[in-house]
Amino acid sequence: MKRDSTNTTAVIGDVHACADELRELLDVLVELRAVTRVVLTGDLLTKGPDPAGTVGVIDSFAEAGFDVTSVCGNQDLRTFRSLERLAAGTPLDRISRSDRGVYARLVEGGMVETAWRRLADTISRVEETAGHATVVHAGIRPGIGLANTDAHDKIHLRPEAGGSPWWTEYAGEDGLIVCGHKPVDAPIRSVRDARPVAVNVDTGCVAGGSLTAYLVEDDEFIAVESRQVRGRATGGRFIEPTSIEPRPVRSRAG
């Protein structure tokens, strides 16, 4: 099928240092859909096996002419601050165990400077446009909308105890919003009046799920299997999201 040349934007869920899966997914996106613009949902370098490789993959795709950026995840913010503190002379044992591990692997891979630049760019982007969608790491507060949700919430938001995720209450007033941050078994696609209004594309790659891309213009999902669990086959495949209809419970103030 001939594809419109504008159908080229993908949003990829939380990478968490799964460099091999990111490389494979980017290759698949280029091959299957000629993607040229990629927005990552953030949380790039923590938890997973290969933070140095991850910044390397992102930079090599950027250098090859792809428009690759990431919005700021809560863990990107923390890791960047740790790198800043280390550069300012803070001893390693004063840094969180998680960021010590990231730092050690970056040093080993000779990627500290590259990671610093990538994270500096990432933390400057609380939200990012991807085609007709807006990408944030964690979500928005549906009751007050995108513009009034503060940056801290866009980066850190979690449901209150016993509460529902933000997308169950969002009716699409601010257009299509795509997030990561909360791992789900299958991507969430929330539909209102027959059009998608919210997507969560974080399918928990680092925990053995998959790394998923949402093709914004095509409204499709492509995933590669995690290599964090042995025995999984690799290779990109189209997958079906969990489709829901939001039930807004709060009306907008003013």
Ligand SMILES: [Mn+2]
């Ligand atoms: Mn997160």
